[in-house]
Amino acid sequence: MNWIIKPGSPIDDFVPYCQADKPSQCNYKDCAGAETYTCTGVHCEVLTCVAGGYTCNNASCVDYWGQCFQTDATCPTYCPTYCPTYCPTKGWICTDGKVCNPYTNPILP
């Protein structure tokens, strides 16, 4: 079988918006184990990694459940407000350095 265009390969050329797939535009890098690349409208992302629960971190698929979370709602001594690893649930943030609070996206009504 001869591939004219391989599945998932970035296209040679670019056009704007959702078909604008090109490595430099799409934050796309060769992701080991990833099978399908797609375009979300603002960037291209790896759709599937080899197993469920994995996500593509630039050049390799990593297990994103494998991060170490706090088990209660207290913040550690050092608490960057944007770091996902220090609060017990994704989507919670440490706003005051002491307590984890649910995060609300300001652009959502």
Place this chain on the structure above:
Amino acid sequence: MKESMYNIWMEGDNGAKLCYNAFASGFAELDKETYKFFMKCASKKIDPNNFTDKEKESYEQFKKGGMLVEETLNEQDRVKLKFLQSTYSPNSLGYTLLPTMACNFKCTYCFEEQKPVSMSREVIDKIKEMTTEAFKSSYLEYFAITWFGGEPLLGYDTVIELSDFFINLCNERKVKYSSHMISNCWLLDKEKAKALSERKVTHIQATIDGPPDIHNQRRVLRGGGPTFDRIVQNVLEASEFIPIAVRVNVDKEIAKDFTPLFDSIKILAGKKNISIYPGLLTSEATKACASVENMCLNVQEYAEVLTKFYQSAIEKNLGFSWYVRSMSSSCCATRPTSTVICPDGSLVRCWNQVGQEKESYGNIMDMKAINGENYFKWVLFNPFDKEECDGCVFMPCCLANCPAKWLPMTTDFTQTDRKLEKCASYKYNIKDLLKITYAEKKKEAQKKQEEEKAAQKA
């Protein structure tokens, strides 16, 4: 295993079969023997344990290309899941920003009603404040900006100020940043192109409206005067620093003969950092552009013209290419983490609605006063409840196409009784366009082979 419902088959050279899979977006040529083996695999009467090495390889390729799928897989569910994951993923934030509604052009077909408002200090500061808050999200990985207008280069200082702010924020929080701009390119000199490139504007979209005699009648300066030569010159110079995508609008008049158009843009074709692609001119966006309705092609006519466009371009060695891929979300208007912010701070979902108060869903200066109807109809847009699209082979690529064509609007957009064509043009010409791609790729491969042979001889 079974055959994918998203396979599109065509005849290739020497009895070969061509297969495009709309989900995996691969395009393959199968010789007679491989095609026969594919049909055998798809007929369920197979045992992979008995395959020869060559058959095993082909079998893996069929699966990789999505042409052959597991018996129990509901492919429509897979497309739906991909859509839901992408549309509602909180890992990206996207703004379309209009630094100004003012424009130095007065194009005859423009859908925007002219209100020369520029972004105030209060709105700029509020965008910064809102973005800083949004960056507290632990989910955020990507931040993308589209600079739109009006003519965004008339708000150049705002573009620079906000870009610097966004890039610093992204660097600080290790979020990936990218942006692009829709510009008429009249003010795009080398200095600005370099500065924008340094601000991570990854490409700029320019527009040409046909050969100079037609373009200069339609795409005119606000005070009158031609624009073709300066746009072409600026695109050429700016492409030294930044990729430019040149959209060539196509309508009934331009489609009569592509020769004058191609002759006039030949200087741009094949240049590093410049790509050229056709765009359908429509009159459906707002009342402001309804005056060009008689010039516009419908989608089926456009599909036919598009095939001729690429065929003619290839005959002239202009190096244009076409391909369609599957998408994961239909449009940024449907993504809750994307928004369009107008110069006065008002928020709309769709680019076509800028300046249309009735379709605004709020204002960033008061995020508590939201028009729920104008917001939720977009973010809850569901491509999978459309009867017309059920089981369509193109669903992974178009996801019901433009949501604006389905949604009820309060503005001029739907007050006309025009029946909007909802499908994408490739529904009508995909086989023709893929065959052009096939012929071109074969030609390229042959040329490469000949060059290699010549190099060996030398």
